[in-house]
Amino acid sequence: MLKRPVWNVAGIALALVLAANAPAGSAGLGAKDEPIKLPMLEWTGQHVSTHIAGQLLQKLGYKVEYVTAGIFPQFSGLADGTISASVEVWLNNTGDIYPKALAAKQIEDIGSLDLATREGWIYPKFMEQVCPGLPDWTALNKPECVQALSTPETAPNGRFLDYPSEWGSRSATILADNNMPYTAVPSGSEGALVAELEAAEAAKTPLLMMFWGPHYALAENDVGWVRMPPCKEQTSEHCITPPDVNKVVWSGFGAKWPAAYILLKEFKVNAQEQQKMMLAIDKKGQDLDAVVKEWVDGHESIWQPWIDAAKK
Incomplete structure (x- = not known):
């Protein structure tokens, strides 16, 4: 005679309660207790882009740390993971380390920032x-x-x-x-x-x-x-053209912080909006974090879809 399984009703109820109260997307956060390190380079526009990304990562549940870095040396940090991601990389002026690290798959280009330059x-x-x-x-x-x-x-x-x-x-x-x-x-x-x-x-x-x-x-x-002179060679050393601006991460970033990886792939910055924030910071002396927070608070319709995509 077959016996019916005995269910632990109390245990099932507890599991359902815990599942219902778990933060959305928490399973995909990865190493949420380890800070995502973002470099602060030499220009205010990059500071704005980086702090927007940082504040959105924090909304998603991550810890963020801002570290001072140089425009070329940052790629050594990205290659060895001591820097996690750089969200405003002007591809016309990356130096010698970037192409080598990219070819060695120590870093990953995760797409355009959509910044009109x-x-x-x-x-x-x-x-x-x-x-x-x-x-x-x-x-x-x-x-x-x-x-x-x-x-x-x-x-x-x-x-x-x-x-x-x-x-x-x-x-x-x-x-x-x-x-x-x-x-x-x-x-x-x-x-x-x-x-x-x-x-x-x-x-x-x-x-x-x-x-x-x-x-x-x-x-x-x-x-x-100036309407520029002709390029002697079609290389970045001999030509100046409107540059592409992309986002670059350490090669292990996606595995370590899965939801953050999706968010940064979705992340975009509008040049006109960035310029307004730069004016407030550089000319009017306003605080970087405060200026960025004001923008984030007022533009939820822009960034909420990125958060939603990262939580799926």
């Missing part, structure tokens, strides 16, 4: 009177233009204000490729670049410099963009 040579718009023919690059070779941009440290060449030396110098290569009579002079920092642009605009002092967008300074200064 611009990069190249800019000048205050009044320069079009000083160098007739701008924005075409050939106008920069005219003697009156070179002379206007010449300084004691660069004479007889004109002065080209370049990125800080640790960011790399594609402009110096392009100037040499096209035999342009200019000397690339590295700036000290992003702040120094902006200060020179603002000073040139205020004093109507000639200036030619390397710059990028989105950036709050472009909303407050009237600039033109």
Whole structure:
């Protein structure tokens, strides 16, 4: 005679209660007690993107730690896992470590940030009177233009204000490729670049410099963009084009923090929104965390689908 199984009713009821009260998606969080380490690089836009990602990861249930890193050295940290993810990687200026780590599958590119970008040579718009023919690059070779941009440290060449030396110098290569009579002079920092642009605009002092967008300074200064000279070689060292901006993670990230991996794959940043936040931080002196929190609190309809996707 077959016996009916004896069910532990109390145990089943307890299990159902626990399941009902378990946080959504908790099974996919992975190592939620180990912090996800995000690098803070040298520019405010990246700080904004990183802190938006960080606050959303915290909403999902993770611990987040922000670590100071350099634009090129960060890839060594990503390769060995001491940095977990970098959410704003400009692919036109990654240095030597990135391609090697990518080829060795120590890091993983998880897709575009969808950040509409611009990069190249800019000048205050009044320069079009000083160098007739701008924005075409050939106008920069005219003697009156070179002379206007010449300084004691660069004479007889004109002065080209370049990125800080640790960011790399594609402009110096392009100037040499096209035999342009200019000397690339590295700036000290992003702040120094902006200060020179603002000073040139205020004093109507000639200036030619390397710059990028989105950036709050472009909303407050009237600039033109040079139509760039031809590329001697179709490589990142010899060309400046609007860069792609992607998200990169340590190769073990997805296995260790599964829901975070999905969230960061979904994560996007709008350039205009980023620029507004940069203006509030850099120009108005507002706190980074507070500015980002205000945006996050006011844009739930944008990021909630990313959270929902990560919880599935």
